[in-house]
Amino acid sequence: MIGQMFEGVPARALACGALLLAALLAAPYVVNDYLLTVLIIILYYAYTGQAWNIMMGFAGQLSLGHALYVGLGAYTAAAFYVHFGISPWIGILAAIPIAIAGGAIIGFLAFRFRVGGVYFAILTIAFAEFARVGFDHFNWVGGSSGFFLPVANYAVSDLWNLRGKPMMFYYLILAMTVLAFVICRLLLTSRIGYFWLAIREDEEAARAIGIDTFRYKMYAVILSAGMTSLAGIFFAFFYNNLFPEQVFHISRSIELILAPIIGGVGTLFGPILGAFLLTGLSETMHAILYGFGIDIPGVKQVFYGLCLLFVVIVLPHGVWPWVARVLGIKERRS
Amino acid sequence: MLKVSGLDVFYGDAQALDNVSLEVTEGSIVAIVGANGAGKTSLIRTIAGINRPARGQIQxxxxxxxxxxxxxxxxxxxGQxxxxxxxxxxxxxxxNLDMGAMLPRARAKRERNRERVLDLFPHLRERLSQPAGTLSGGEQQMLAIGRCLMGAPELVMFDEPSLGLAPTIVQxxxxxxxxxxxEGLTCVLVEQNVAVSLRLAGRAYVLENGRITLSGTGPELLADDRVRQAYLGM
Incomplete structure (x- = not known):
């Protein structure tokens, strides 16, 4: 497994990766609280981007409703913690199956009845919207007036209950991002990765060579949903408040897919690079504008739009394939 | 080897195949000819398990x-x-070739089949590392056939293999x-190019509006007046 992980990776890529990881590990001791929060947001999008990329980038199934899995994970773990005092680490055991069930229902309906392409994407939006409206009336978790986790000032971080300082959350999301990267790498080099690739390239042809396309598309949805629900748990315990109107909103689903699109759909490192570029640049711009005393609401969204426009026109395969070429690192199948 | 009997296939309300029966014996080439929209591709897709039949048996x-x-x-x-x-x-x-050998039945024989395919299509050997999309139409057809053979099939259904290819490549x-x-491969050949496929086939079926209207040996059908008029323009 470890051999498979590093097989065929150029030394230069390993060196770059090690350098980046070292920098990220050291970062909390160097940067201030504001920058640490920015880094947490970056890694959060790097993680969710990687999870989404499994479905779209690897298996070619466009989901525009990933907020659903974030929300299901967030609400499940938060409800267990608030109502029963159960640690989110135990809550995971309920959150993942619930998110997977949501994904499996969508996948089953779509793939069984051959709903593909744009119609599949619409189905994913519809389910996220169902959840938004449903949770608005789900009073056990606060309904439309929101669901709150108890907040207090913590002298020491309590990792078991995920209560504590930003530094703990930073290392947690960093670990999740690295783990997701390892999982994606192993998937891409295994047989399942090849099957996904065939399905993404040409589903009819994949079927003609005997690939059980239904099963492998289901695997992609289930994996992606399960991984995304973990991001939801992180979201709930980091922000401490959940509103259906925010958590399940379609703009959450869209934000989540920007990083992999800008970085490079279907690539391994694209979602991570995309998250750094997008959040990094927009925060920089925000800071500069703020320095001039300009505070325009919605400027971030406009900026995201411009980034997307730039990438689609100039680098339609994303920024990472181009950067990789410049660095002399060739990533297969990008 | 393959026996289809009483096959009915519908797309919604439209009937694509109506009581189709045919037989393919081991080691033969069976041609299925017919005009556009006669149901040739529907038949292949149903045998391949992509469409579900409403009635009938495929053995x-x-x-x-x-x-x-x-x-x-x-x-x-x-294979198809x-x-x-x-x-x-x-x-x-x-x-592309490796993708063809992902099935359990083919995995063990992968290296041998690969050599066999590359001996069969020496052109592909020269282009192994090239993206398949950059190949010419004829080479892509060779690759599609080669990839299918990587799956170690015993029967292969060819759907319009000559479509859009230059005449020399068709040959x-x-x-x-x-x-x-x-070499022993049983073949089902679906073609619009009626003259050529009837010459190749041991047995042939004519499909019209979802029904088998004629069947016989290749030479028999080539000599048949109805076939000559409808498909050969004579």
Missing amino acids: FRGRDIAGAPSHKVCDLGI VAEGRQVFPSLSVSE QVLATIRDLNR
Whole structure:
């Protein structure tokens, strides 16, 4: 497994990766609280981007409703913690199956009845919207007036209950991002990765060579949903408040897919690079504008739009394939 | 080897196949000819498990496979070379070939089959690392056939292998099918190019509006007045 992980990776890529990881590990001791929060947001999008990329980038199934899995994970773990005092680490055991069930229902309906392409994407939006409206009336978790986790000032971080300082959350999301990267790498080099690739390239042809396309598309949805629900748990315990109107909103689903699109759909490192570029640049711009005393609401969204426009026109395969070429690192199948 | 009986297939309310029966004996080439929209592709897709029949039986080596999913059908040894040369365009020729050998039945024989395919299509050997999308139409058709053979099939259904190819390439492709058949591969050949496929086929069926209207040996059909008038313009 470890051999498979590093097989065929150029030394230069390993060196770059090690350098980046070292920098990220050291970062909390160097940067201030504001920058640490920015880094947490970056890694959060790097993680969710990687999870989404499994479905779209690897298996070619466009989901525009990933907020659903974030929300299901967030609400499940938060409800267990608030109502029963159960640690989110135990809550995971309920959150993942619930998110997977949501994904499996969508996948089953779509793939069984051959709903593909744009119609599949619409189905994913519809389910996220169902959840938004449903949770608005789900009073056990606060309904439309929101669901709150108890907040207090913590002298020491309590990792078991995920209560504590930003530094703990930073290392947690960093670990999740690295783990997701390892999982994606192993998937891409295994047989399942090849099957996904065939399905993404040409589903009819994949079927003609005997690939059980239904099963492998289901695997992609289930994996992606399960991984995304973990991001939801992180979201709930980091922000401490959940509103259906925010958590399940379609703009959450869209934000989540920007990083992999800008970085490079279907690539391994694209979602991570995309998250750094997008959040990094927009925060920089925000800071500069703020320095001039300009505070325009919605400027971030406009900026995201411009980034997307730039990438689609100039680098339609994303920024990472181009950067990789410049660095002399060739990533297969990008 | 393959026996289809009383097959009905619908797309919604439209009937694509109406009581179709045919038989393919081991080691033969069976041609299915007919005009556009006669149901040729529907027939192949139904045998391959992509469409589900409303009625009827499909027996392969005595086993009913009607309605079985396509990956199961493939794994029993029925391969198909789909219409329009469906190669994976951004994968290399070599990767395309490997994709054909992902089935359990083919994995063990992968290296041997690969050599066999590359001996059969020496052109592909020169282009192993090239993306399949950059190949010419004829080469892509060779690759599609080669990828299918990587799955170690016992029966291969070719859907319009000559479609959109230059006449000399058509001859090559059909000669390849004939050679494969001589090596023992059972072939089902669906073609609009009626004259050529009837010459190649041991047995042939004429499909019209979803029904089999004529059947016989290749030479018989070539001599048949109705075939000559309708398909050969004589």
